[in-house]
Amino acid sequence: MASIYKKFTNADSSADHQQTPKNKQRIFNILLEFSIIYIYIYYRHRHLIKDLEILLPQSKKDSKLDTKKNLDVLNELAELNNCNNVLFFEARRHEDLYLWASRAPSGPSIKFHVLNIHTMSELKLTGNCLKGSRPILSFDSNFDSSLPYQLVKTLFEQIFSVPIGTRKSKPFFDHVMSFSIIDDKVWVRNYQISEKDPETGSDTNQLTTLVEIGPRFVLNVIRIFEGSFNGRTLFENPEFNTPTAVKSAIKRLKSAKYNNRVTSDTRQKMKEMKHSLPQDPLDNVFK
Amino acid sequence: MSDSEDWSDYEIEQDDKELNSHQLAAKSDSDYDSEEEREAELELAALKSIREGKTIKEITFENDAISALIKEINPESLPWIERCSITSSTPITLQDVTNDIEIELAIYQQALEAAQEGKKMVLKSNHSFTRPDDYFAEMVKTDEDMEKIRSRLLQEHKSIQLSEEAKKQRELKKFGKKVQNEKLRERIDKKRQTLNNIELLKKKRKSSDNADSFNDDFDVAIGEDYTGTATSNNSKSNKKNGKPLPNPKRRAKNDRYGHGGSKRGVKRNTQDSISDVSGINQNKGRSGFGKRGKGPASSKAGKKPRLGKSRRMSSK
Numbered sequence: 001m002a003s004i005y006k007k008f009t010n011a012d013s014s015a016d017h018q019q020t021p022k023n024k025q026r027i028f029n030i031l032l033e034f035s036i037i038y039i040y041i042y043y044r045h046r047h048l049i050k051d052l053e054i055l056l057p058q059s060k061k062d063s064k065l066d067t068k069k070n071l072d073v074l075n076e077l078a079e080l081n082n083c084n085n086v087l088f089f090e091a092r093r094h095e096d097l098y099l100w101a102s103r104a105p106s107g108p109s110i111k112f113h114v115l116n117i118h119t120m121s122e123l124k125l126t127g128n129c130l131k132g133s134r135p136i137l138s139f140d141s142n143f144d145s146s147l148p149y150q151l152v153k154t155l156f157e158q159i160f161s162v163p164i165g166t167r168k169s170k171p172f173f174d175h176v177m178s179f180s181i182i183d184d185k186v187w188v189r190n191y192q193i194s195e196k197d198p199e200t201g202s203d204t205n206q207l208t209t210l211v212e213i214g215p216r217f218v219l220n221v222i223r224i225f226e227g228s229f230n231g232r233t234l235f236e237n238p239e240f241n242t243p244t245a246v247k248s249a250i251k252r253l254k255s256a257k258y259n260n261r262v263t264s265d266t267r268q269k270m271k272e273m274k275h276s277l278p279q280d281p282l283d284n285v286f287k
Numbered sequence: 288m289s290d291s292e293d294w295s296d297y298e299i300e301q302d303d304k305e306l307n308s309h310q311l312a313a314k315s316d317s318d319y320d321s322e323e324e325r326e327a328e329l330e331l332a333a334l335k336s337i338r339e340g341k342t343i344k345e346i347t348f349e350n351d352a353i354s355a356l357i358k359e360i361n362p363e364s365l366p367w368i369e370r371c372s373i374t375s376s377t378p379i380t381l382q383d384v385t386n387d388i389e390i391e392l393a394i395y396q397q398a399l400e401a402a403q404e405g406k407k408m409v410l411k412s413n414h415s416f417t418r419p420d421d422y423f424a425e426m427v428k429t430d431e432d433m434e435k436i437r438s439r440l441l442q443e444h445k446s447i448q449l450s451e452e453a454k455k456q457r458e459l460k461k462f463g464k465k466v467q468n469e470k471l472r473e474r475i476d477k478k479r480q481t482l483n484n485i486e487l488l489k490k491k492r493k494s495s496d497n498a499d500s501f502n503d504d505f506d507v508a509i510g511e512d513y514t515g516t517a518t519s520n521n522s523k524s525n526k527k528n529g530k531p532l533p534n535p536k537r538r539a540k541n542d543r544y545g546h547g548g549s550k551r552g553v554k555r556n557t558q559d560s561i562s563d564v565s566g567i568n569q570n571k572g573r574s575g576f577g578k579r580g581k582g583p584a585s586s587k588a589g590k591k592p593r594l595g596k597s598r599r600m601s602s603k
Contacts, residue, residue, distance in 0.1 A: 054427055108356050120428060123439045130418060131425045136409075137372040138401030140379050147353045154361045161370045172418040173371070173409055178398040183384040189394050193402045195417060208402055210395060213427065226352060234349040234356075241337050249333030250326075 045097045047119035049089055051215045054120075055177075055190065056160065057132040057168040059087075071100075071229040078104035078228075085159050086228070089114075096243045099219065100229065101155055107227040108234065110152060112219040113243070115185070120214040127192030127211035129175040134162040135190075136173055142181035148224055148235040149181060175213060184239055186219040368412045373401040 053061050060081060067073060071088070078086050086109075088100040097117070102109030118125070137160055143153040160177055162169050176191045191210035224235040375397045381389055409416045428436075532538065594602070 103360060108353075121432065123436050126436050126440065128426050128428045128433060131427050133418075134371060136401055136405035137370065138398050138405075139372060139374045140397055141375050142378040144374065145378070147348065147350050147357070151353050151357050151360075154357050157370050157372045158360065161372060163369060170418075170424060171415060172422075173405065173416050174418060176398045176402045176405070178394055178401065180379050180394050180397055182379060182381060182390055182393070187390070187394060189398065191395070191398050191402070193406075208399065208406070210399055210402060224353070226349075226356075232349075234352050241334060245337055246330060246333050249336050250329050253329055253332055253336070 042091065042094055042097075044117050044119060045089065045091050047121060048097075048114075048117050048215050048217065051120045052087070054131060055135070056162065058162060058166045074102070075105045075228050085155075087159065088229075093244070098222075101159060102228045103155065103158070104228045107225065107231055108151065108155070109225045109228050109231075110155060111222045111225070112186075113222055113240065115218040115220060116216070118214055118216045122214060125212045125214035125216075127175075127190075127194075127213035129192050129213055130170045130172060132162070132166075132168045133170040133172050133174050134164075135160065135175050135177045136193075137161055138176050138178040140178075140180040143179070148221065151224060151235075152186065152221065153179070176210065184220075184237075186221070187216075188219065189216050190214060366412070367408060368414060371405060371409070373404050373408070375400055 049061070053059055060083070062077065062081075065073065065088075068090075074086055074088055078084065084104055086100070086102045086104050088102065090098040090100065092098065097114040099112040099114050100109055101112065137157060139153050139156075143149045156179060164171075174193050176193060178187075178189045178191065180187045180189075190213045192213050194209045194211050195207075220240060221235075221237050222240050223233055223237070225231045226234050379393045379397060381393060383389060406416050426433075533541070593599075
C-alpha cells in the first residue's frame, strides 16, 4: 500500500580534506512496494516524486519499500547507499500522501501531510529550467518565529540545496525554490528566474521576473521525532486532523442533511396532529 | 390557548438550534456556485466540528532538544554558496488565508526578493549566475512539453481574442438595432406630423369654406374632392353615419337610378312638384321676337348667340 520514495544526500563535511568544509553529493533513490499495488498509486503522487527527482540531481530513487511498519529499514538503506538525508513518501488509501523528511541515521525526522499537489506536467505552469541547475532557496522569515519551524528550515536547507560540484549538476542559478508559512502550513513553490524580456528576448538586467515551473504543494507538519524514523516525539501539531477524520466528518455532515429532513418531517406531522382543530358543530349548517 | 402558544414557541426555539448545528448540511445545493465550493465549505465545517469534539491534550514541546538538533545539523562554518538559502526580510502576513490570489502574490514577492538578493550574493562569491546564451543542456521540461505549453498559451490567447471580437460584434449589433429603431421612430413621427398638418389644413379649409367660398380654388390640391360644395349635403348626411362616401361616379349613378331609401313613387308628381315652376322655361315652344333660330337658344340668355357659319369660318 505504501508507495515509497527515498532521497539520500551525502553531506560529509570533511575538514581535513581542504581548508573549507565541503558538501559531497551522492545520488540515490529507493522505491519499494508490493508489485500489485503499484498500479493503484495515485498518478499525481508518482509525478510529484518524479519531479522532485529531476529537480534534485544529488538524489537517488530506489524501488518501493514493501513494509509499512518497520521503517528502521530505511536507515540501513541510507547507510548502505552512503546517504545522510531521506525523503520517504507514504501513500495511504490511494489518496493521502505523507512525506517523511529525515536525517539518517541520527535524526531528527519530520512527518508531513502533503496537500494541494500540482506537478510540473501541468500546462498552466509555463516555466522551465536547466536540469540539475542549482536552486536559490527562499524561506519566509516566519520560519524563525518558532523552534519547530526553524528545525524544518534547517532540514530543508540541507535536503533541497544542491551542493557545489554535484554530479549532473550545472553551475548556474536559474530557479528559486520558495518555502512560506501561510495558515500554519508550509507552502512550496518553484519558480524560474527570467531575466529576458518575454517579448523581445533581449537581456534586461534590471527587470527580473519569475515564471512558475512547478511542482507546487503544501506541507502540513504532523510530528517531529528525535531519531530517524524513531525516537521520542519532540513536537506534535495540535491543529492536525487526519484526512480520514475529516472525510468521515464530511460524510456525517452530508448524511445530516437527510436526517434533518426526516426529523423535521416527523416533527411537522406531530405538530399537525397536536394542533388539529376541534370538530365545528355548525360546520354543516349551510349545506 | 396560552398553553399551546408556549408549546409552539418552544418548538421553534428547538428548530433554530437544530438548524444551527446542521446549517451547512441543510443548505440546498443551489446555494453554492459550484460543487468545489460546496466541498470546500463542507471540509471547513468538518474541521470545525472535529475541533469542537477534540479534547486538546497538554503538549510540551521539547524546545531544548530541538534547538540542540538545529545547532547540530547546521554547521555555521559552511559558506553561503553551499546552501544558497535566503530568508525573506518581512514575514508573510495575510488578511484572508483563503484568498488564492493573495497567497500566490505574497509567495511570488518573497521568491522575487530571494532571486534578486541571491544574484547579488552569488556574484559576490565569484560564481556564475546566468547561463550563457551558447550553453545548451537538457532542461527539466522537454521540448515537447514546452511545445504543448506554448500551443496551449496560443490557444488561450486566440480564444480570448475571439471572445472579445464576438463581444464587440454583439455590441455593434445592439447599436445597429438602436439605430434602426431610431429610424423607424423617426419615420413614424414624420408620418404623424404630416397627417396632423393635413388635418389642420382640412379644418382651416372648412372654416374658410363657410366664411368665404371664394377660396375654394386654392384648396383643390389638398384633400379629397368629395368634401367640395357640390356634395356638401351628401357629405353632411354621411358624416352622421360615419361611413366614407362612395366615388363621384357611383354617387351620380345613385342619384340617377336611386340607391337606398324608398324607390317607389319618387318619380311621381307631388303637390309641390306640380306647383314648382322653377324648372319651366317660359320661352320654350315660342319663337322670340327679333330672334333667329330655334327656341332653346333663348334660354341661354347670358351666352353669346352662335354666329353664322360663314362668319365662324372667317374668324378662325
